Amino acid sequence: MRGIALFGRVRLLDTTLRDGEQTPGVSLTLEEKVSIARQLDALGLDVIEAGSAVTSEGERRAMKAVAEEGLRAEVCSYVRARTGDVDLALNCDVDSIHLVVPVSDLHIRCKLRSDREGVMRAAVEVTEYAKGHGLIVELSGEDASRADEGYLTALYRAGIDAGADRLCYCDTVGVLVAEKAFEVFSRLSKLPVPVSVHCHDDFGLATANTVAALRGGASMAHVTVNGIGERGGNTSLEEVVMTLESLYGIKTEIQCQELYSLSRLVSRLTGIPVAPNKAIVGENAFTHEAGIHVHGLLADTSTYEPIHPEAVGRKRRIVLGKHAGRSSVELALRELGIESTEGELAEILSRVKELGDKGKRVTDADLQTIAEIVLSIQKEPKVKLNEFTIVSGNHAIPTASVRIIVNGSEILEAGTGVGPVDAAINAIRRAISGVRDVRLEEYHVDAVTGGTNALVEVWVTMAMGDRTITARGAGADIIMASVEAVLEGINRLMQLEEDG
Template identity: 90%
Template sequence: MRGIALFGKVHILDTTLRDGEQTPGVSLNLEEKLDIARHLDALGVDVIEAGSVVTSEGERGAMKAVAAEGLRAEICSYVRARTEDVDLALECDLDSVHLVVPVSDLHIRSKLRSDRDSVMRSAVEVTEYARAHGLVVELSGEDASRADEPFLRSIYLAGIDAGAERLCYCDTVGVLVPEKAFEVFSRLSDLPAPVSVHCHDDFGMATANTVSALRGGAAMAHVTVNGIGERGGNTSLEEVVMTLQSLYGIKTEIRSGDLYAISRLVSRLTGIPVAPNKAIVGENAFTHEAGIHVHGLIADTATYEPIHPETVGRKRRIVLGKHAGRSSVELALRELGIECEKRELAEILSRVKELGDKGKRVTDADLQTIAEIVLSIQKEPKVKLEEFTVVCGNRATPTASVKIAVNGTEMLEAGTGVGPVDAAINAIRRAISGVRDVRLEEYHVDAITGGTSALVEVWVTMAMGDRSITARGAGADIIMASVEAVLEGINRLMQLEEDG
């Protein structure tokens, strides 16, 4: 049988396929379990708790398939203190059992309706039975964080005498605190067998408690990918590994560069999305918007990133919104291969902030469209918008008024139409009618991204005499984007006429 020696370094038992799958609504089939198990093995975990053999026949089939994969990791099953559970584990050709026995008086009385002596006898009997059949045994105290510590120690010692190679302390409902975790494991570390720590995240302290337990002497951490599990979830694999590695300088065998990939895999197969602000693997973990932060990143990424994103298989992202600064926009444009002058950059930044104030996050597609619009605008437009107003309602005829400057001369005009966009375009055409006769031949609008605040791109074909030209405008306001497109078309037509 495969076993692991737990002295000398921190080891990892991953229970995504057992405790993680107990997340409400999650049910993995055989192929999905195999896929996750292969990735966990490649990641470098020491033990894979592949499920609970008492769950169902289908569960046992999946666990037997995982055991038959020939993985490097030890393959384990959760079992109760019953010999029939051990028999099922043996049928699945597993390496070890995670033998869980309630140890708090609350669980012993209320759940088992039993007593301490009976629990002790069952733990010893099943441990001996499993060891006699060649299984590695990790004897686990359920609800240990609310148990009487002398009784817990007596169960552990009896289990060791019965052949248990490992022990586990379970913070079943997440009531442990880091200070106590360190103290308890400092005391338990004198036991003649290594002790694992298994924490739940009901109060958001699973990672802190696990790390404190490891510092106190725990030999192995029980974790799940993305911290999934019942109620508030379990200790997060990626958080523990990177906290140990980056903050304490403690290495594990985990290949940290694969953490993001397995996070996405587990999220996809379980259907549980990862919170954007989730540490290490959340989409925002290496995403920056605030201008002052991006300015710092350009100088030195360590200013606002505790680790390089590539360390966990990530990439840095710059997103734009109302908090964006010149550095953010400049860097994002550079990544898109767009160069511009300071005045153009200022206009692009202004438009980005305008969208941000409307609650819109500006995507790469948005930014590229905005930049292209700004860079295509004439340096000295012949027709320039000074003021613009539009009025419409369910009973009112849409009416627009515009004040424009044509070659420096101000003109004020109004127009009506079948809608506010039509009214605005008609007002502009009337305003310049004494100077040029322009026609709108085609009009088309696209939403660059989804949502009611999406950036819209307006394409128009404007004609003057026998010449026509296509122009475009963009913005969160379809009327202003349309006005911008029409004015750009008029300016380009007039420039063409002047150039001959």
């Protein structure tokens, strides 16, 4: 079989900054685009599609800033089949253009109100114009998976004659299937220039279709970090890379251990959370609870982990609950560096299951607290409260001031909020912001007893980096109970980080 890219060099074009940014509600600043581009380059991407020069003046400034970073990767601009778009791209100092022309009759007729001959003429004209101005040209067929293949091939050949350096087949609405992808690229790979694959995930098939296309002969895949993009998104960078590396044994030259940190950066800057069950980079990708699974991990981690979490910059996490078994707790304690006797282990397991039966998720940080109680291990807190005051009323903005000790240094800080509890928590977060970035993800209050002096129990979910813990505070004063819960969570997260 001719030209199967999986046995050669697979190249990757990342379009997080263009197709990914087209996700509804996402708009990246110049600084954010540059920050992502730097990490993409450090990761080892071959081409970075920095944006679409026609979008706006701000977009062009951001693209020019990316181009001026001196990246190893080729910097690319999306353009339509208009010479004016090429001129705008040239002003951004990019290396190449991604020239996208509709090729399905549906798109040609309904979107362009044109015909096949007109589209082909425009594609040839703009390709020649861009080549005449020193640009690398990747000629892309939009909605290729619903196009007449004879016409598509004719357009590609005309583009090659006009000087196109690469071709691209776009599954614009995600209707391709892997069997067809393999067949199509087995034919297209016979063309005299490299062919790329650009898939969307409307049916959840983007990664499968991309890998099938590479098996068929595609030499480059278009991807986005976390698979972000319009509608169902684009092909996921991390899924394609790890599928090639782990399942096909193909070295991509990507620095895989940086995949998770890049995922977190893009999630934070775009405001798009990663689904917990997302492959490779989701919170649960290397998280285990069921006792039978953890028993297998004790014998050999590959029993329930197809790749080592460290390979993508992750850590294994044991989350305990009602499904936990003795092996789960034993492994989790081992991960935390805690030794226990058989009796102590039984007591820790009993307390874990008690919390699990109440519907609570017991993370490694929660387990450490339980173990410390059972084993009477108490560590000096990193953050201690000296005092705090609250000002609130009908016409006053709730304001809190706190005086806390962080690693031995006293910090005085104030914060406001929608209520006194919110103000107190905001003041604490501001006080430690220069030391750690801690997030409050959930807040829940239960009244333990009745009456106006009811004992309340406050549960918070705190997060720092890749770690999430639950913490508890209790008392008749809901503000004080909330402060205690937040401080407990912060201390446990910081202690976990210190313990490695």
